[in-house]
Ligand SMILES: NC(=O)C1=CN([C@@H]2O[C@H](COP(=O)(O)OP(=O)(O)OC[C@H]3O[C@@H](n4cnc5c(N)ncnc54)[C@H](OP(=O)(O)O)[C@@H]3O)[C@@H](O)[C@H]2O)[C@@H](O)CC1
């Protein structure tokens with residue numbers, strides 16, 4: 038499976054290197070791109086006898102002329118509309134010359150009921166908001182509810198960020214080339230793309246590898262090889278011990294969800310470190326999860342070193358206040374170096390003095406993962422949250438600043454590592470928008486970290502497993518159900534090894 042996600046600039050570099058190596062030239066790539074779209078139109082819309090093809094002035098429009106000519110030769114009635122003309126001497130100009138249909142100005146386009154619309158106005162080269170005639174064409178098409186097949190990207194969707202520039206087509210189907218682009222995976226663009234098909238147009242894998250892409254689709258092949266596996270004589274502590282910090286007596290449920298998820302993700306032992314005041318309430322709810330009184334950083338550190346704790350969940354149910362941030366700084370500064378997952382209120386607490394935390398995290402030698410949702414992210418990284426870049430870019434910058442893997446939650450969760458690697462999760466589901474679901478996620482990450490999985494891979498795997506668990510349960514799930522669904526998810530992964 039080809040998991041690289043290419044920015045439009047990386048894609049264009051792949052085109053350039055492929056053309057330089059030959060034998061395909063730019064027009065050869067365009068012909069293959071157009072053929073891929075035309076054959077998708079024919080196979081996926083077999084009943085379409087009339088097609089409106091809308092072409093822009095660049096190479097995306099060039100692909101459109103190729104599509105129009107192939108469909109015409111296949112006996113389809115094609116109406117061709119053009120916005121601007123390709124520049125002389127370009128591949129797009131050649132494609133227009135080779136197309137036997139005379140285009141009409143896009144201003145004359147009005148969708149006809151039952152027609153398929155092929156959107157070849159703008160693709161990778163969109164660099165400003167759509168307006169004027171193109172905007173009207175998009176609005177007419179939406180009003181007529183005509184099915185749209187987009188070439189590379191729906192016009193109006195930024196391939197780089199997934200943002201809508203002005204307005205955009207809502208496609209049923211998008212055919213892109215060689216690899217996905219961030220705009221196919223990040224919201225809101227992902228929604229406008231509909232189903233996405235990646236067509237092979239002859240760009241070799243070696244060329245893709247040579248441009249050094251660092252963003253990936255979050256699929257099991259990205260991290261399967263790093264999943265824990267155990268020798269027959271393993272015992273509970275060698276399988277990894279997780280410590281999860283409980284909040285006070287009225288805030289204990291969140292961390293119990295994390296603890297259970299860590300155990301279900303495969304940690305051999307999980308201990309809840311609970312303040313004295315919450316011991317009884319925790320004791321009343323725990324069975325296989327162990328319980329230990331802990332009222333200070335010193336007590337926690339003693340336990341961590343005595344019981345060889347490999348991973349910590351720190352955040353769910355804790356107070357979003359300075360003592361929480363201080364305790365985390367103490368844990369990170371002590372030289373024990375367990376893996377630490379910082380979640381929920383602990384992130385809010387760190388936002389009281391971000392620079393103080395970044396100083397400690399830069400010096401920390403253990404694996405560190407932060408799991409903010411957008412609100413927590415904006416508290417800890419207010420300048421990054423306010424900038425205009427993509428979610429991918431924001432997560433990457435945050436990971437570098439915090440010297441930590443940052444898992445920025447949402448329907449299009451992004452996981453970024455300080456080394457520049459990033460992954461975009463695609464299997465998220467609205468089923469996960471339920472109280473406690475984030476606590477389960479941080480527990481899964483800790484469970485995998487405790488078993489020795491590297492931090493970036495553990496965060497990616499956890500995000501994927503979390504969503505698969507939700508999908509396996511379906512509507513009606515509550516966060517309490519998610520840990521119990523993990524054995525099924527892990528079983529399927531094991532079967533795929
Ligand atoms: N060999 C290859 O590279 C291959 C590439 N392939 C195909 O090429 C596509 C990329 O082509 P591309 O780079 O020409 O960009 P494209 O999306 O056609 O747009 C550029 C044009 O749009 C204009 N423009 C932009 N925004 C605008 C706006 N808001 N409002 C108005 N105008 C706007 C911009 O105008 P300008 O900025 O120059 O004034 C320029 O004229 C890619 O998506 C894929 O389909 C395949 O054939 C495979 C081989």
Ligand SMILES: [K+]
Pocket residue numbers: 097156157158159160187188189190191192
């Ligand atoms: K397009």
